[in-house]
Amino acid sequence: MGFPYIGCGLGLRPTYYSDILNNSVDVDWFEIISENYMVPGGNPLAMLERVREKYPLVMHGVSLSIASTDPVNLDYLEELKSLANRIEPMWISDHLAWTGIEGVNLHDLLPIPYTQEALHHIAEKIRIVQDYLERPILIENPSTYISFKESEMDEADFLNEICEQENCSLLLDINNIYVSAFNHNFDAVTYLNKIQPANVVQMHIAGHTNYGTHIIDTHDQSVCDDVWALMEIASKRFPNASPMLERDDNFPPFIEIKSEFDKMRKTHLSARDRK
Amino acid sequence: MSYADFLSKMQQAILSDDEKIKPIFLQSINEPPLHSKNDAFGVYYNGYRRRLAEFLSNDYPVLRNILGDESFGHVVENYINICPSKNYNARWYSSGLVDFMRNHAPWREERVAIDVAQFEKCLADSFDAKDVECLNISALQQIDPHQWPELRFRFHPSVFLHKLAAETTTIYETHGENFLENTTIITNSEGVIFWRKNNKCLYRKVNDIEYLSLMEAFSEMKFKDICSMVSYQQNCNDIEGFMSSLLVQWFNDSLITEVVI
Numbered sequence: 423m424g425f426p427y428i429g430c431g432l433g434l435r436p437t438y439y440s441d442i443l444n445n446s447v448d449v450d451w452f453e454i455i456s457e458n459y460m461v462p463g464g465n466p467l468a469m470l471e472r473v474r475e476k477y478p479l480v481m482h483g484v485s486l487s488i489a490s491t492d493p494v495n496l497d498y499l500e501e502l503k504s505l506a507n508r509i510e511p512m513w514i515s516d517h518l519a520w521t522g523i524e525g526v527n528l529h530d531l532l533p534i535p536y537t538q539e540a541l542h543h544i545a546e547k548i549r550i551v552q553d554y555l556e557r558p559i560l561i562e563n564p565s566t567y568i569s570f571k572e573s574e575m576d577e578a579d580f581l582n583e584i585c586e587q588e589n590c591s592l593l594l595d596i597n598n599i600y601v602s603a604f605n606h607n608f609d610a611v612t613y614l615n616k617i618q619p620a621n622v623v624q625m626h627i628a629g630h631t632n633y634g635t636h637i638i639d640t641h642d643q644s645v646c647d648d649v650w651a652l653m654e655i656a657s658k659r660f661p662n663a664s665p666m667l668e669r670d671d672n673f674p675p676f677i678e679i680k681s682e683f684d685k686m687r688k689t690h691l692s693a694r695d696r697k
Numbered sequence: 698m699s700y701a702d703f704l705s706k707m708q709q710a711i712l713s714d715d716e717k718i719k720p721i722f723l724q725s726i727n728e729p730p731l732h733s734k735n736d737a738f739g740v741y742y743n744g745y746r747r748r749l750a751e752f753l754s755n756d757y758p759v760l761r762n763i764l765g766d767e768s769f770g771h772v773v774e775n776y777i778n779i780c781p782s783k784n785y786n787a788r789w790y791s792s793g794l795v796d797f798m799r800n801h802a803p804w805r806e807e808r809v810a811i812d813v814a815q816f817e818k819c820l821a822d823s824f825d826a827k828d829v830e831c832l833n834i835s836a837l838q839q840i841d842p843h844q845w846p847e848l849r850f851r852f853h854p855s856v857f858l859h860k861l862a863a864e865t866t867t868i869y870e871t872h873g874e875n876f877l878e879n880t881t882i883i884t885n886s887e888g889v890i891f892w893r894k895n896n897k898c899l900y901r902k903v904n905d906i907e908y909l910s911l912m913e914a915f916s917e918m919k920f921k922d923i924c925s926m927v928s929y930q931q932n933c934n935d936i937e938g939f940m941s942s943l944l945v946q947w948f949n950d951s952l953i954t955e956v957v958i
Contacts, residue, residue: 457786462854463828465896485785491701498785523704527782527790528711528745529752532704535725539700567740568726572698605737607730635732638740 425560425591425623428478428512430687431666432679439469441676449477449683451512453666456483459509460501470509479511480624480666482593485527486516488547488561489534492523499554506555513623515560515593518544518581535570536580541587548588560591560623565598565630565639569606577602578616585621592617594663595626596653597645601637610652614659622660627653627686628668642671644682650689657693665690698725710738711745712781749777749790756791756821760814762873772797772804788825792818809868809878812861816869816900819857819891823898826855831894831951837944844958846921850914850947851955855893858903858911860886866902894951906931910943917957920944 429450434442436458441447452473459470473479485498506514519531534540552558563581575583581592594617603610629643645653645667657665667683698706703725710722719738729737750773754761761769776797782790795814798804804811831853840848863885868876888908891900903911906927913923920940928936947953 460786461788461825464823464825464855464893466825467828468896487785489704491704495785520704521785522782523701523708525783526708526712527785528708528741529748529782529787529790530741530744532707532741535700535703537700543700568729568734568737570703571725571727572703605729606727636729636737636740 425513425558427662428480428664430683430690431480431624431664432683433666433668433670434470434473434479435669435673436466436469437673438676438679439473443469443472443476447680449680451478451480451664451666453480453482453668454511456481456502456505456514456516457485460498460505467508474509479509481506481509481511481514482562483514483516484531485521486551487519487521487527488516488551489518489532489540489544490520490523491543492525494547494550494554496554499551503555506557513560513591514555514557515562515624517562517564518584519564531564533564533566533568533570536573536575536577538574541580541583545584545587548584548590552588552590558590560593561585562593562595562626563598563602565595565601565605567605567636567638576608576613576616578613582616582618582621585618591623592621593624593626594622594656594660595628596656597626597628597630597649597668598639600649600652601630601639604632604637611655614652614656617660619660619662622663625653625656625660625663625665626668627665628670640671641668645686650685653686654689654693657690658696661694707741711742714778746774746777749773749782749787752787752791753794756788757794757814757817759817759869759873760810763813763868763876764810775801788821792821794818808883809862809865812859812865813868813873815859816861816865816889819859819889820898820900822857823855823891823893826853826893829853829954832948832953832956833951834945834948836953836956837948840956840958846919846924847958848920849917849957850920850953851917851957852915852952853892853954855891855898856952857891858888858908858915859891860888860908863887865889866900890952892950892952899950906939907943910940914947 431451431453432449434452434454459466517531522528563577599610599613627645628641629645631638631640665686667686669679706722710719723734723738726734753773776794780797784790795818798811798814863882866889888903889900890903910923910927913926924936924940
């Protein structure tokens with residue numbers, strides 16, 4: 423696929439702009455939420471360009487809605503492409519999910535039944551998107567809270583098949599696997615072992631909230647021990663995938679997030695070495 | 698069930714309050730290991746409403762303060778139910794709240810609340826408006842003074858001008874603390890201009906003459922015609938001095954991007 427290994431990344435969030443820009447932060451690259459910068463102008467784009475002068479960037483979207491039955495939103499794609507042309511990211515990713523149909527946007531990453539019909543539909547849409555963007559994209563496994571009787575295969579097989587059909591790659595979210603494994607009572611390591619290593623370009627790691635009966639992917643906590651353990655296994659299986667730490671709420675001081683990032687880097691690198 | 702039907706049923710189940718719709722969709726999902734189907738689906742059903750309410754609450758903190766949590770919750774709930782988001786960026790969804798309040802009872806009668814919301818929307822709209830280079834006053838020096846009467850001006854995309862209920866600016870600056878709506882506020886008004894300079898959102902009150910001048914300048918009226926209009930309105934002896942000082946302020950504020958002859 424030609425995506426390089428680029429080391430360890432951190433989510434670029436406005437609350438950390440000054441920490442990142444006023445200091446020499448030892449992070450290999452930053453990931454942005456694409457939609458936060460798909461605006462006409464002003465401070466978001468000004469800050470982004472300053473960060474881009476110092477670090478490689480990766481674009482991660484939440485609104486591509488690749489699994490929706492609506493036609494691909496070409497206005498959205500044009501803005502996405504325009505931002506990509508501006509900042510020249512290492513790659514662009516979004517989720518195996520839909521956000522709405524008939525023009526409605528539910529601002530959520532909604533789950534799908536893993537059927538052949540869904541697979542063909544999504545593969546076709548990925549083809550359209552990749553053609554428009556003139557680059558392959560990465561698709562991320564979602565965290566899900568319901569599963570469907572109509573599913574004909576499991577999520578790992580579905581993702582492998584999508585990659586094979588459409589020459590796209592995976593952003594494997596380790597926390598999402600953990601969350602979904604708990605919510606649907608499947609084995610996370612078995613899932614990891616089914617994923618084709620050659621397809622995995624990037625990994626996400628993040629915190630969640632455990633309600634006892636279910637887990638929600640909140641990104642507002644530190645990464646828990648179980649997810650660190652899963653990350654270690656993933657780093658051995660996918661040594662060429664670049665890991666990245668996400669945090670989207672309940673932001674701690676930068677020194678704390680950097681410390682968690684350092685733990686991720688250490689865990690990842692030592693697991694790679696032990697492969 | 699086709700894939701398209703499946704998505705349609707799930708979306709209906711999230712958007713609808715109809716008690717008959719959700720159970721039909723729940724038949725298609727597996728029993729979760731540790732809680733009920735209804736609770737599991739609730740992550741999506743409740744998450745949709747909570748997420749949009751959070752966006753709106755973050756974008757309209759002063760409106761929330763003056764309405765109080767209950768009334769604010771009421772307007773937000775109605776907005777979400779009547780106007781589902783059609784924007785991929787929640788930022789644009791949030792900006793529709795002001796028009797919703799203007800067009801729907803009982804909020805359309807709440808002028809101060811609407812204008813506080815308008816104030817907060819203008820700041821948000823200025824924040825990420827398109828970038829365009831602004832001119833400084835030296836741009837005028839490069840134009841033959843004989844041509845100045847013919848000049849027309851173009852303004853930065855972040856510039857917004859509104860006539861708002863009196864004291865809206867004060868209400869915003871005090872975060873709506875101790876706000877008591879009264880007739881004077883509702884019947885009187887104040888002009889406020891919003892813009893962005895060096896990536897910071899700014900605003901200031903403008904008097905009636907500057908408000909009118911800006912309105913005409915926005916419509917690209919010639920400078921000499923703005924002066925005539927102000928002279929007529931203001932009965933001003935030193936109209937040239939008065940208008941020159943306004944113009945200097947517009948340039949110094951970084952409001953003007955183009956001077957057209």
